[in-house]
Amino acid sequence: MKKRLISDKMLFNIIGYSIITIIAIVCILPFIIVISGSITSETYIINHGYSFVPKEISFYAYKLILKSPESILNAYGVTILVTVIGTSVGLFLCSMAAYALQRKDFEWRNAFSYFIYFTTLFSGGLVPWYILMIRIGMKNNILGLIIPHLFGVFYILIIRNFMRGIPEAITESAKIDGANDFAIFIKLIIPLSKAALATIGLFMALSMWNEWYNAMLFISKQKLYPLQYYLYNMLNSAEAIRSLTSQIGNVSDTVLPSESTKLAMTVIATGPIILLYPFVQRYFVKGITIGSVKG
Amino acid sequence: MNCENIIGSDTKRKVTHVNKGFWYKVKKYKILLLMLAPTVLNYLIFHYLPMFGVLLAFKTYDFKLGILDSPWVGFDNFKFFFVSGQAFRVTRNTLLYNATFITIDTITQIFTAIILSELGNKYFKKIMQTMMFMPYFISWVVVGAFIYNIFNFDYGLFNSVLKYFGLEPINAYSTPWIWKYILVFFKNWKGIGYGSVVYLAAITGIDSEMYEAAEIDGANIWKRIRHITIPCLIPTVIVLTLLALGGIFRGDFAMFYQIVGENGLLYNATDVIDTFAFRSLMRTNEFGMASAVGLYQSVLCFSLVMIVNYVVRRVDKDSALF
Numbered sequence: 312m313k314k315r316l317i318s319d320k321m322l323f324n325i326i327g328y329s330i331i332t333i334i335a336i337v338c339i340l341p342f343i344i345v346i347s348g349s350i351t352s353e354t355y356i357i358n359h360g361y362s363f364v365p366k367e368i369s370f371y372a373y374k375l376i377l378k379s380p381e382s383i384l385n386a387y388g389v390t391i392l393v394t395v396i397g398t399s400v401g402l403f404l405c406s407m408a409a410y411a412l413q414r415k416d417f418e419w420r421n422a423f424s425y426f427i428y429f430t431t432l433f434s435g436g437l438v439p440w441y442i443l444m445i446r447i448g449m450k451n452n453i454l455g456l457i458i459p460h461l462f463g464v465f466y467i468l469i470i471r472n473f474m475r476g477i478p479e480a481i482t483e484s485a486k487i488d489g490a491n492d493f494a495i496f497i498k499l500i501i502p503l504s505k506a507a508l509a510t511i512g513l514f515m516a517l518s519m520w521n522e523w524y525n526a527m528l529f530i531s532k533q534k535l536y537p538l539q540y541y542l543y544n545m546l547n548s549a550e551a552i553r554s555l556t557s558q559i560g561n562v563s564d565t566v567l568p569s570e571s572t573k574l575a576m577t578v579i580a581t582g583p584i585i586l587l588y589p590f591v592q593r594y595f596v597k598g599i600t601i602g603s604v605k606g
Numbered sequence: 607m608n609c610e611n612i613i614g615s616d617t618k619r620k621v622t623h624v625n626k627g628f629w630y631k632v633k634k635y636k637i638l639l640l641m642l643a644p645t646v647l648n649y650l651i652f653h654y655l656p657m658f659g660v661l662l663a664f665k666t667y668d669f670k671l672g673i674l675d676s677p678w679v680g681f682d683n684f685k686f687f688f689v690s691g692q693a694f695r696v697t698r699n700t701l702l703y704n705a706t707f708i709t710i711d712t713i714t715q716i717f718t719a720i721i722l723s724e725l726g727n728k729y730f731k732k733i734m735q736t737m738m739f740m741p742y743f744i745s746w747v748v749v750g751a752f753i754y755n756i757f758n759f760d761y762g763l764f765n766s767v768l769k770y771f772g773l774e775p776i777n778a779y780s781t782p783w784i785w786k787y788i789l790v791f792f793k794n795w796k797g798i799g800y801g802s803v804v805y806l807a808a809i810t811g812i813d814s815e816m817y818e819a820a821e822i823d824g825a826n827i828w829k830r831i832r833h834i835t836i837p838c839l840i841p842t843v844i845v846l847t848l849l850a851l852g853g854i855f856r857g858d859f860a861m862f863y864q865i866v867g868e869n870g871l872l873y874n875a876t877d878v879i880d881t882f883a884f885r886s887l888m889r890t891n892e893f894g895m896a897s898a899v900g901l902y903q904s905v906l907c908f909s910l911v912m913i914v915n916y917v918v919r920r921v922d923k924d925s926a927l928f
Contacts, residue, residue, distance in 0.1 A: 319826040327721045328730065334718060335737035338795065341752040342740060344763055348755060360766040361755060408645035411638040418631065423642060430653040433908045436900020437880075438887055439659020440652065442673065462648050492637040521745035524860065528888070543747045546754070547867070570761055577751045581744055588743045589736050596735075599800060600807040 342585070349373070349574035356570045372575035383579060385534060386541035393456045393537060394519040401461040402512045406504065409470035410496045415479070424468075431464050444529060455529040456537060460519050466511050473507035474500060510598035513591055520584065542580040546573050663901040667893035683898035692882060693902070697855075700878040703786070704854045707793050708847060714794055715801035716843065720835055722802060723809045724827065739799035749792060750864035757788070782875035789865060789876065793858070808842040809835060841921070848918045852911040855903055859884065879903050 348361045352369035359366070376383065408427075412420050434440075449455035477500060485495045501508070526540035536544065632639065663683055665676040687693045718738075722731055741749070756763045757778035765775035778784050812835065820830050857878030866876045868885070879899060886896035 319828070323724065323827045324726075327725050328727075331718070331721055331725070331730075331734050334798065335734040338738045338798065339740050341749075341756070345752060345755055356761050360761040361763045362766060363763070404644045404648075407641040411641045414638060417635060417638050419635070423646065427645065427649055430649055432911055433657070434653065434900075434904050435656035435659045436897060436904055437883055438662055438893055438897040438900055439656035439673075441887060442659065442662075442893075443652070443656055458648075459652075462645055467645065493641065496641065517743065521747075523745060523747055539745045539747045542751075543864070546747075546751050573751065574755065577748060581748050584743050585740065588739065592736060592739055595739075595800075596803050599803045600810075 345574050345577055349571055349578050351571060353569075353571050369571070372571035373579075375572060376575055376579060382533065383538075383541065383576070386536050386538045386580075389453070389456075389535060390520060390522070390538040393453065393522065394516050397457045397460050397519045398512050398516045400457075401463075401466075401515050402508055405462060405467045405511070406470050406474075406501065406508060407496065409467050409474055410500055411492075412467070413471045413474045414482075414492075424471075427464050427467060441528065449529050451530055451532050451535060453535055456522060456525050456535075457519075459525050460515065460522065463515070466515065470504065470507050470511055474504060477503050506597075510594050510601075513594050514598065538580050542576060545576050660897065660901045660904070662893060662897035664898075665894055667897075669893075679894065683894040684902070687895055687898055687902070695874065696877050696879045696882045696899075699876065700855060700857045700880075703789065703857065703878065704850075706786075706790050707858075708850045708854075710790055711794050711797055711801060712843060712847060715798060716805050716839060718798060718802040719805035719809055720831055722806055723835075724831070735799065735803075738802065741796040742799045746860040746864035749796065749861070750867070753788065753792065753865055779869060780871050782872050785866065785872055785876050789861070792865065793861060796861075804846070805839065805842070808839055812838045844921055845918060848914050848921070852914040853907065855879065855906045855910060857881065 344361060344363060347363060347365045348356065349372055350368050350370060351361070351365040352367040352371065355367040411417060412424055414420060444450075444455060449458075481499055481503075482495055485499055490498070521539055522537050523539040523543055526535075526537050527543070530536060530540070533541075533544075659673060662673055662676070664678055664680060665673075666679050666682075667673070668676045671677075722735070725731060754762075757765075759765060759775065759777040759779065762778070764778070768775050776784070778788070816834050816838075817830055820834060825833070857880040859878075859880040862876060862878050862881050863884070866872050866881070868889070880903075883896050883899040883903070886892045886899065
């Protein structure tokens with residue numbers, strides 16, 4: 312009897328480990344292809360196309376980009392600025408609202424909750440919002456990249472639900488000591504909510520880091536391009552590449568390294584997040600786990 | 607007896623002293639209201655105010671006149687949207703793609719989660735999960751670059767592989783039918799790290815006593831999965847699927863726009879409501895029709911969410927949205 316159970320488990324393990332390994336490899340395969348292509352010489356690509364393993368290694372594309380890195384560094388700057396400011400301000404404003412919404416003695420908390428929540432059920436659509444943003448001056452305005460990301464209904468609700476778990480006794484005793492609501496929020500609630508704030512903060516930061524849509528709608532000055540939109544521009548506009556190479560003035564090569572340059576640009580734009588995400592992954596996992604348990 | 611006395615004295619007090627008015631409450635909640643103010647302001651300006659803009663769907667927008675003064679055209683924008691066949695095409699695509707995404711993604715994520723839950727080696731699981739999460743953290747811009755890398759006609763890996771096996775290379779970017787497979791695959795690829803964790807969390811919530819009892823009764827691992835894990839997951843799957851259905855009229859703009867771009871050859875097979883509305887606004891400046899499309903979509907989404915929520919409430923009351 313026992314022998315049969317062991318071999319069943321063994322069969323499952325063989326199949327299971329293999330399938331998961333295949334899935335994981337398929338997940339990272341495109342990354343490998345792009346990295347490999349970015350260090351392949353342009354002539355090889357033109358003659359033979361991309362391959363899994365670089366057959367003719369050349370770092371020319373990277374040298375090209377790094378010779379005049381101003382535009383990409385600028386894009387990094389914009390993205391970092393937007394992400395840091397946006398996440399800190401957004402987290403503060405959302406948690407402040409969440410605190411008010413979870414206060415059981417706040418008569419209007421349900422009304423305000425529905426007020427915010429209703430916006431996920433019905434919207435005016437793209438056109439009115441676009442016209443509004445243009446009218447209030449968001450064109451070529453860095454605020455246009457920050458403001459749309461500051462608030463999120465689900466962020467607020469999740470933080471609110473987390474705060475509900477904080478014992479009321481703490482708030483009560485602080486009130487007896489004469490503290491007002493805001494002081495309670497800053498001095499007591501925020502330190503106790505660090506876990507939720509870290510998780511939500513990471514989700515916010517990720518969406519701001521990858522932001523390109525609002526840039527596409529509202530930004531036309533290259534100085535204000537966030538990283539992903541800068542990358543999008545580079546990949547899709549041949550002129551952008553030509554202007555990049557002409558910045559260096561070196562047209563001695565008969566072959567303009569456009570294909571490998573595109574890939575090198577992709578690697579440079581994606582590199583940091585790929586290197587960083589394993590360290591923050593567990594916060595995302597925790598957030599997803601708690602969120603889905605809540606339903 | 608005592609109660610009557612108390613009630614009596616209370617009503618006397620109420621008549622002589624008005625102190626529960628609206629402004630009193632505003633003063634009482636002053637700080638909480640201030641804390642809510644930025645949020646409320648944001649939603650008022652950027653969400654509720656644009657709702658009035660749905661008027662544009664019934665007008666021809668002249669930006670010199672503004673929204674309020676532009677001339678009315680009744681249902682003309684809608685007529686154009688429907689008569690030209692666009693409405694059917696983009697709605698069909700949106701629905702079919704979303705339905706396929708929901709189905710395939712759910713199946714693969716559950717499948718992966720179940721396997722992961724039963725494997726023993728912690729390090730293996732950690733490393734594999736990290737690898738599976740890689741696609742989740744990148745933007746669709748990067749995915750678009752990946753896909754171009756693989757499928758472009760001259761240099762793409764896909765064609766290199768085809769040529770290696772002696773087959774004819776395909777120009778994917780002018781072959782509409784291939785994109786449904788590409789899109790479904792990459793939607794799945796990007797979400798599997800995240801989605802498998804969702805179902806893994808649900809599986810961890812299953813009472814381990816049932817497994818122990820089954821093992822004592824001699825059930826092997828396949829039987830345990832079929833008779834315990836899967837049935838216990840069904841409520842979660844139903845709720846998540848129904849919630850996803852609520853958004854079935856919303857296309858994933860970022861994905862479709864970055865992968866397909868503005869390649870007109872592929873529109874028939876890949877254009878969704880959101881990409882169509884976007885181009886109507888930004889490229890052809892058809893403000894009126896783009897608004898009509900937006901209103902069409904919002905009404906459909908709202909109705910569907912209402913219906914779905916009603917159904918969810920009957921399945922599992924706590925999971926209903928409201």
